[in-house]
Amino acid sequence: MERRYWQMIKKAQLFFLLALVHIGISARQQPKMASQNPSPMIEHIRPHERVPDISNSGLYEEWPNILPKRVHFFLPEKMVTDSINLLIHFHGAQNVVNYTVSHNPGWMAITVNLGSGSSVYASPFSEANTLDKLIQAASKASAKPIRGIYLSGWSAGYGAIRSILRNETKHRIKGIILLDGMHAGYVPNGTPLAAGGKIDPNDLSPFLDFAKSSIEGKTQFIFTHSAVFPGTFASTTECADYLIQALGLDLRPFLTEGPLGMQQLAKASKGNLRIMAFAGNSAPDHVDHLHAMYWFLPLLK
CATH class of the missing domain: 3.40.50.1820 (Alpha/Beta hydrolase fold, catalytic domain)
Incomplete structure (x- = not known):
């Protein structure tokens, strides 16, 4: 009886050791986080028209x-x-x-x-x-x-x-x-806001200063953004939110059709500063902002 008991103990120890080895191998095989998590490449909600x-x-x-x-x-x-x-x-x-x-x-x-x-x-x-x-x-x-x-x-x-x-x-x-283009690092590095990270203020301080200058009427600043989420660094949406909060602006819902079939969701403005939020988290949504440049340029007074 005692011999069988010790055999069961040895089997349990062996199983435990094998389990640890398997866990260690699995951990080593986990892929490293990509520099940017890819967004979906296609979607059919908006037309994604392009300039000729x-x-x-x-x-x-x-x-x-x-x-x-x-x-x-x-x-x-x-x-x-x-x-x-x-x-x-x-x-x-x-x-x-x-x-x-x-x-x-x-x-x-x-x-x-x-x-x-x-x-x-x-x-x-x-x-x-x-x-x-x-x-x-x-x-x-x-x-x-x-x-x-x-x-x-x-x-x-x-x-x-x-x-x-x-x-x-x-x-x-x-x-x-800025056409869907303003990003910043997370602090700690690679830690999204939802996981307790913060946006590195040094990365956005030049844009914040220029935004203040535009509110005062000295310059002009237009910032458009989509809802694409890179995952490993701050998205354009998060950077827009950072500016809006730092400047004490009101983000107002504003559902309307934009250029080339884009869908505007919200806006915040003061003085010569305009921040415009658009729907879409796919690659075509991102490219929409570039092709709509002809429409955004006249917004500069």
């Missing part, structure tokens, strides 16, 4: 020596104004940017595409003279006085704008349009 991929009439130039990749300049045909606004756009198809300024008289555009991730945009513009080089090149190409300098960024392009707002060239910027 056409060649707009005007002056085209490519500048190979200012940034790590070629910069594209476009001046629409029949520009009759004595002076002109310059829109510098970061991240996104050149034809969309050219379509935007072609359908909004008084604008010319520079399109900057440097790759994936906000860091590739942030690094070159940490030096103040980078922006100055772009402005000088545009002035020379257009042969017209520049009336105002405006920045726009879609998705990762916000990285360049944040760097510009951190250096001495920020005083040259009259207005900014």
Whole structure:
């Protein structure tokens, strides 16, 4: 009887050890968290219309020596104004940017595409003279006085704008349009708000300062966002909420159809600041904001 008892004990110990080994192997096989959790690639709730991929009439130039990749300049045909606004756009198809300024008289555009991730945009513009080089090149190409300098960024392009707002060239910027592009890190790193994390305020402080300037009427700031949730860093929705709370604004429900079939859900505004919330957590919803740039640009007064 005693012998059988000890045999049962040994079997239980062996089973326990095997279970620990299995747990250890399973833990090692768990995949690492992705840098961004992918959003669904398709959905059929909204039409996701796109601006036509056409060649707009005007002056085209490519500048190979200012940034790590070629910069594209476009001046629409029949520009009759004595002076002109310059829109510098970061991240996104050149034809969309050219379509935007072609359908909004008084604008010319520079399109900057440097790759994936906000860091590739942030690094070159940490030096103040980078922006100055772009402005000088545009002035020379257009042969017209520049009336105002405006920045726009879609998705990762916000990285360049944040760097510009951190250096001495920020005083040259009259207005900014962020198209579903403003992100920040979580503190602790990778810990979402629902899990007890917080948004790193240092990542949003340049945008918060510019928002205050726009409320005071000194600049203009338009920020649109979808409901895409990256998971490992703060979403555009969370960044919008951060600004709204920090500035003491009221977010008002505002259900209406937007450009290209987009669906607007809410808005917050004061002075020259506008924050516009749109439905959608899929990749096409994200791209909608870029293609709707032609519609958002006239909101700059």
